Amino acid sequence: MPENRFAALSRAADGLAPDQALIGDLFQIVETLRDNPALRRALTDTTLDPGDRGRLAERLFGQRIGSAAVGLLSAAAAMDWRSGFELADALETQGVRIGVRSGDPAAVRDELGACARLISGTAQIEQAFSMHGSGPHDRAALMTRLLGSRVSAATHALIRHAARRGGRVGRTIARYEEIASGVLGRRLARVTVARPLPADQAERLKEQLGRVYATPVDLSVRIDPDVLGGVHVRIGDEVIDGTIATILDQARRQLA
Numbered sequence: 001m002p003e004n005r006f007a008a009l010s011r012a013a014d015g016l017a018p019d020q021a022l023i024g025d026l027f028q029i030v031e032t033l034r035d036n037p038a039l040r041r042a043l044t045d046t047t048l049d050p051g052d053r054g055r056l057a058e059r060l061f062g063q064r065i066g067s068a069a070v071g072l073l074s075a076a077a078a079m080d081w082r083s084g085f086e087l088a089d090a091l092e093t094q095g096v097r098i099g100v101r102s103g104d105p106a107a108v109r110d111e112l113g114a115c116a117r118l119i120s121g122t123a124q125i126e127q128a129f130s131m132h133g134s135g136p137h138d139r140a141a142l143m144t145r146l147l148g149s150r151v152s153a154a155t156h157a158l159i160r161h162a163a164r165r166g167g168r169v170g171r172t173i174a175r176y177e178e179i180a181s182g183v184l185g186r187r188l189a190r191v192t193v194a195r196p197l198p199a200d201q202a203e204r205l206k207e208q209l210g211r212v213y214a215t216p217v218d219l220s221v222r223i224d225p226d227v228l229g230g231v232h233v234r235i236g237d238e239v240i241d242g243t244i245a246t247i248l249d250q251a252r253r254q255l256a
Contacts, residue, residue, distance in 0.1 A: 040084020
């Protein structure tokens with residue numbers, strides 16, 4: 001997504017009060033867009049005047065959702081997008097950002113990370129969410145039964161939407177964790193190690209990554225004994241792999 005569009009949409013979203021009704025409205029728009037190809041095409045038809053697309057969005061949704069969500073949708077529809085799915089993704093990102101702001105952003109980020117690791121690290125749970133035939137309501141209800149009482153209301157709303165969305169739910173929530181770090185003005189580094197990092201090592205790693213990327217960095221740490229030792233770090237699309245398992249694998253290939 002081009003930075004200027006995302007930045008403009010983020011500025012508009014940041015001016016809205018972060019209440020649950022707005023978040024629910026935005027996620028309703030996102031679900032409707034993803035389920036309706038004709039609507040996606042209409043709201044991203046670049047042969048139409050941008051203002052006409054915005055007014056079309058207002059006519060279609062004005063009686064169904066709150067004025068704040070309608071205004072944000074209208075602003076988004078007036079921008080040029082490569083596809084309807086890109087528009088839906090942009091609105092979902094804003095819904096998540098507003099959802100994070102509706103609670104304690106740092107706590108929501110940490111809860112999202114814990115939920116993502118639990119779901120992705122437990123095959124039975126991930127499979128339950130991707131079970132053929134399970135609908136959005138059933139997946140959301142399952143999420144509430146599993147984690148609803150263990151997280152804040154703000155986090156609960158976000159993970160319920162991730163469940164309704166379907167697909168790889170753990171991966172979706174992990175993306176929300178990255179968005180939450182962005183709300184805090186930070187980047188998220190996904191770190192894989194064989195055993196828990198001592199606090200002093202974690203702080204040094206954060207400081208080193210912060211210098212490299214010129215921004216504060218959060219760590220989301222996953223324990224995987226198979227890496228044997230060392231550290232694997234992923235920030236966005238960039239990977240730093242210093243694990244013993246990778247070094248040994250490279251050595252084996254060189255000797256083969």
